[in-house]
Amino acid sequence: MCQQIERHGKAQLKQNSKRWEFQRWLLCHSVFIIRNILSNSYKVLQIQRWNISRxxxxxxxxxxxxxxxxxxxxxxxxxxxxxxxxxxxxxxxxxxxxxxxxxxxxxxxxxxxxFPREGCLTRTSPLGKKQILAANINLVAVVASITSPPLKRGFLDRALASAEWNRIQAVLVLNKTDLREEKGAADTEELQRVYCQRAGYKVILTSTVTCQGINEFRELITGKTVALAGISAAGKTSLVQAVNPDLDLKVGAVNLKTSKGRHTTVSARLVPLWKDTFLMDTPGLRAFSVDHIPTDELKDCFPEFRNHTNCRFRNCLHETEPGCAVREAVENGEIDRARHLSYLKLLREENQ
Known part of the structure; x- marks a missing residue:
């Protein structure tokens, strides 16, 4: 009887031992499976995050x-x-x-x-609404050919006024100086006197034929986003090509009958030149309306007026008011008469 009990106990112990080994194996195997599942899930999550970031x-x-x-x-x-x-x-x-x-x-x-815009070049569209031509710019280069097509002072004054109102640094680029001896070419010395010495703008004389001023312009724009503004065939695209000859841009010509340029840029385009340097080649603009600029702020868009603020009336618009310091400066030759007339023309357009 005792032997039977002993044999039964040993058998039971052996059975329990096998059961324990199986449970231990099952536990280890389950841990292994769970670990693999978690590992794979983590990898999948990482891939998903990577895909999202991409x-x-x-x-x-x-x-x-x-x-x-x-x-x-x-x-x-x-x-x-x-x-x-x-x-x-x-x-x-x-x-x-x-x-x-x-x-x-x-x-x-x-x-x-x-994202929020900074430094926008604007004009008034033909529909009378403010139109943003370019955004997030550091410099506006107003490009004008001294001839072919003829230089338009009114366009220069409007584009420069827009840059002033938007608080963007502006530079005047007088292009095609290789044609200065041609009949009807603008007087570059006179333009430098008016816009550089009196208005305070930097003026660069350039020619893509003789390469005059190209290095100076290249140094000026390095590290900036620059918007080029000018009428058709003023040489904007040629200027972009000159500062980076590796570019392949379409260059236009002048209609010999009308003396007007043909459009080669139909919409503004951002052209990367080199590290942190971009040029925005805007389409040729035959008109640059600034009617969106408030009347009482227009006078602040002519920097040479700022040294003559001691007018008799605080709200003087420099038209026909008595005691106007700006009109007195015009008579004394301190302010260019054509610039003042250009300002008055813009003022009348806004009041119409």
């Missing part, structure tokens, strides 16, 4: 079209992107130079956000 990026608008744009990435590559409905409702189409957040959905990039 699909969301920041870029700049290189050119803008109808409900779409070409975006420029930081590595210099470009891609086409569509404007999301939310962005279009809030800001309309993005403009050249805008900094944007874009998201990849399938194979299509979508512009999801337009």
């Amino acid at each position: 699909s969301i990026s920041e870029a700049r608008i290189a050119s803008s079209g109808r409900r779409g744009a070409t975006v420029l990435f930081s590595d210099g590559t470009t891609s086409v992107a569509r404007v999301s409905s939310n962005v279009f409702r809030k800001t309309g189409n993005p403009v050249c130079g805008d900094r944007v957040r874009i998201k990849l959905n399938g194979k299509t990039w979508y512009i999801e956000e337009v």
Whole structure:
């Protein structure tokens, strides 16, 4: 009887031992499986995060079209992107130079956000609304040919006034100086006296034929985003090509019958030149209206007026008011008469 109990106990102990070994094996195997599952889940999560980071990026608008744009990435590559409905409702189409957040959905990039703009070059559109030509710029280069097509002082004054109102540094580029001996060519010395010595603007004389002033212009724009503004065939695109010969841009010509330029740039485009340096080649503008500038602020857009603020009346608009210090400076030759007449013309246009 005792032997039977002993044998039964040993058998029970052996059975319990096998059961314990199986449970231990099952536990270890379960831990192994769970660890693999967690590891794979972590890898999947990392891949998903990586994909998300790849699909969301920041870029700049290189050119803008109808409900779409070409975006420029930081590595210099470009891609086409569509404007999301939310962005279009809030800001309309993005403009050249805008900094944007874009998201990849399938194979299509979508512009999801337009970041706040700084340094915008504006004009009044033919419909009477303020139009942003370029955004996030550090410098406006107003380009004018001294001939072919003829230089238009009114355009210069309007473009410079817009830059002043938007608090953007401006420079005047007098292009095609190789043609200065031609009949009807503008007097560069007179223009330098008016715009540099009296108004305080930097004036650069350039020629893409003789390369005059190209190095000076290249040094000035380095590290900046520069918007070029000028009438058609003033030489803006040729100037961009001259500062970076590796570019391949279409250059236009002048219509010999009308003396007007043909458009080679149909919309503003952002051209990367080298590290941290961009040029915005804007389309040739035959008109540069500044009607969006408030009447009482227009006088502040002519920097040579600022040294003559001791008018009899605080709200003097420098028209026919008695005791006007600006008109007195014009009579004394301290302010160019043509510049003052240009200001009065803009003032009358706004009051119409």
